[in-house]
Amino acid sequence: MWKIIPVITICICAAFFSDRFSRKDERLNGYVYKEKFIWTIAIVVSAIFAGLRTRYNDTGTYLETYNLLTNSNFDFSDIKWNFGSNFGYNVVTITLKSLGFSNNGYLMVFAIVTYGIYIWFIHKYSTDFLMSMFLFICLVFTFPLAAIKQCVAVAFCLLAVDKAINKKWFWFIFWILIAESFHAYSFMYLIVPLLFFVPWQDKRTVMWIIIFFFAGILLRPMIGTVLSITDALGEEYTAESFNEGGVNPLRLLVCLVPLVLSFILRKQINDPYNEVNRAEGLCMNLAFLNGEIMFVALFGTANYFARLANYFYIFPVIALPRLFNMVNPKWRTLMKVCVVVCYLAFFYYEINIVHGRFDDDFRSIAFNEFHFFSLK
Known part of the structure; x- marks a missing residue:
């Protein structure tokens, strides 16, 4: 080290x-x-x-x-x-x-x-x-x-997100296509336009949680469909590969931190005093998506679904500090010390x-x- x-x-x-x-x-x-x-x-x-x-x-x-x-x-x-x-x-x-x-x-x-x-x-x-x-x-x-190819693709996807935040949709699609030419999973970022909302403000956050919960539970019965999708993306997986061990539970817990913390702080998130703007709401939702996809990886091969989740691994980096500053000031310093030690x-x-x-x-x-x- x-x-x-x-x-x-x-x-x-x-x-x-x-x-x-x-x-x-x-x-x-x-x-x-x-x-x-x-x-x-x-x-x-x-x-x-x-x-x-x-x-x-x-x-x-x-x-x-x-x-x-x-x-x-x-x-x-x-x-x-x-x-x-x-x-x-x-x-x-x-x-x-x-x-x-x-x-x-x-x-x-x-x-x-x-x-x-x-x-x-x-x-x-x-x-x-x-x-x-x-x-x-x-x-x-x-x-x-x-992961050179995947990471440079994610970099181009971040340029796409920046354009989406600024409502420049032509350039959003342009950078998604560039990213797609480097790594097939970049298509996941087409979900971005659906995630411009403040977390826990309405039922949409719960809806996404339910969707990915059932995606994990029903993964094995749907392996044939998943294999068809991966084959169309140029990835070669077999049914046996999806029976391999799931993701490390500790890694899943780390990825779920933004979602769990946001639930605890849902009143603060929706308090006008905190003013969660368009970019912050999106980054929080994409951070949740990282944890939700990683949850699916618990039931299938980590090699595939964890790689999908890693496409959104950078968003907790932005979402978590915003959430930390919503914690009650008397607990904030202690919490940040715990965060540093744990991470x-x-x-x-x-x-x-x-x-x-x-x-x-x-x-x-x-x-x-x-x-x-x-x-x-």
């Missing part, structure tokens, strides 16, 4: 000083002014850390595929152009190879795009950037080190126990060994 501590420290310090030079409103409902430069240090450090790696989780598989790429003269003739084939990712990869990008140059490009958009989105929509960056590190930070424990559990020791699995080159282009 020592290898990741320096980058975590710098990111948290950047978020801390960015908050220090920003100004929040008196009710802690958001910012009157947001600092415009210091927060970008977190993007630079995160991208460099990710771009210098040579091994971690699926990184080796990505690099092996990149090294074996033979059609590197802007030859796109072998690409399948249906959305399930991830042709957008293939086009970019062939282009990078054709331009002579090195292995780490290839990784660096995707790291810059992914971490850049993630942290930009958090900075734009979080009402507590420091707490959001802490949660981002605990919940999301290591995921782009493994740090979960972070340690994830990267040192569930997936093996981080320091044993992660390898990287030194910064002075990095070259964007291959040396010949």
Whole structure:
């Protein structure tokens, strides 16, 4: 874990000083002014850390595929152009190879795009950037080190969400299509227009909970339908794969925190004093969706449904700090201390126990060994 501590420290310090030079409103409902430069240090450090790696989780598989790429003269003739084939990712990869990008140059490009958009989105929509960056590190930070295609697709989906919040529907569809060309599950974001409401204000929140509850209970009887959907998306799953073990219950509990906390604070959410706006309501509902899909993963293969849930893993990072500031002020500090301790424990559990020791699995080159282009 020592290898990741320096980058975590710098990111948290950047978020801390960015908050220090920003100004929040008196009710802690958001910012009157947001600092415009210091927060970008977190993007630079995160991208460099990710771009210098040579091994971690699926990184080796990505690099092996990149090294074996033979059609590197802007030859796109072998690409399948249906959305399930991830042709957008293939086009970019062939282009990078054709331009002579090195292995780490290839990784660096995707790291810059992914971490850049993630942290930009958090900075734009979080009402507590420091707490959001802490949660981002605990919940999301290591995921782009493994699932490159999925994470860059999520980044483009965040651009789509930004356009939806601003009611620019043409660009919303545009970015969804771009994301879909990188990873098939991006279609999940087409649900966004249905989630522009304040949680617990009417029956819609309960309706979505009931839908996903029965989706989990009825998953096994509906395996044939699910397999047809995954086949149409270009994913190959068998009925046996859906009989594998479900998601880790601890991971499910972590994903359900925003939903449970929002239920406890439902009166505060609907209090005009707290003024939950269009963007905040959407981020809360998408955070709930992360937990609701993860609930379905409890009954089926974690490999499929947990991957679907991970498409919305970033929204608790924005929703939770907003909910924390609705807690009674006399309990707020104690609650935040408990949050920090619990999420740090979960972070340690994830990267040192569930997936093996981080320091044993992660390898990287030194910064002075990095070259964007291959040396010949």
